[in-house]
Amino acid sequence: SDELSLKRNGKTHKVSHEAVVVGPSKDLFEITFVDQVYTLGINFHPGAGSVFMQGGIEPIIDSIEKCNDKAFSDINTLYEEVRQRLTFVAKETLFEQIESLLNQYLARYLKQAEFKFESLLIALIQKEDKPLDSLAIISELSKRDVQRKFKHYIGISPNVYMRIIKLNKIKTQLSKGDFGNFTQLALDNGYFDQAHFIRDFKYFMKLTPKEYYKLKKPD
Structure with a gap:
């Protein structure tokens, strides 16, 4: 087939x-x-x-x-x-x-993008929890325009994008075993309780952080 x-x-x-x-x-x-x-x-x-x-x-x-x-x-x-x-x-x-x-x-498409996200994306990678007000200042757009541009060019809201950046960082730590324990991993990534951390991770991955770690556990 x-x-x-x-x-x-x-x-x-x-x-x-x-x-x-x-x-x-x-x-x-x-x-x-x-x-x-x-x-x-x-x-x-x-x-x-x-x-x-x-x-x-x-x-x-x-x-x-x-x-x-x-x-x-x-x-x-x-x-x-x-x-x-x-x-x-x-x-x-x-x-x-x-x-x-x-x-x-x-x-052929290199110069066709009407709106460049470089400054916004770099700022979000450096600090993924950035309020919409800050994104508006960085991009010199209104908050409404920032949201509209994200939806048009990326397909998701700034808030969801920031959550995905955080998730990818956590996935990398879990895959490499680069963390002390799950409680500390949650705290290091801005979660103040395990329940919120587990719920947020499972929302995107359909697995708990512990289940994902076992799946990707380094040899």
């Missing part, structure tokens, strides 16, 4: 020989490979994927879309180019060829 199974929010999508866009979401996204499958996935940095989407990222929040719609014509064109390369390129140089193609293709 050459089929992929994509699952989110209890809905399963079967995919075969086609391009698919997976929108941003708070919910866990699962991929199941049926036998051996050739796949190419591009995980865009926040704000970068919007240049491919007519209408921005917001319309595809929480969704999985097949690229046979006009709004995804650029992505479908990229998919067809990659698919054709796979037919003629030697396996030894396959990844180099695909990387070269992607660099050429993405360069």
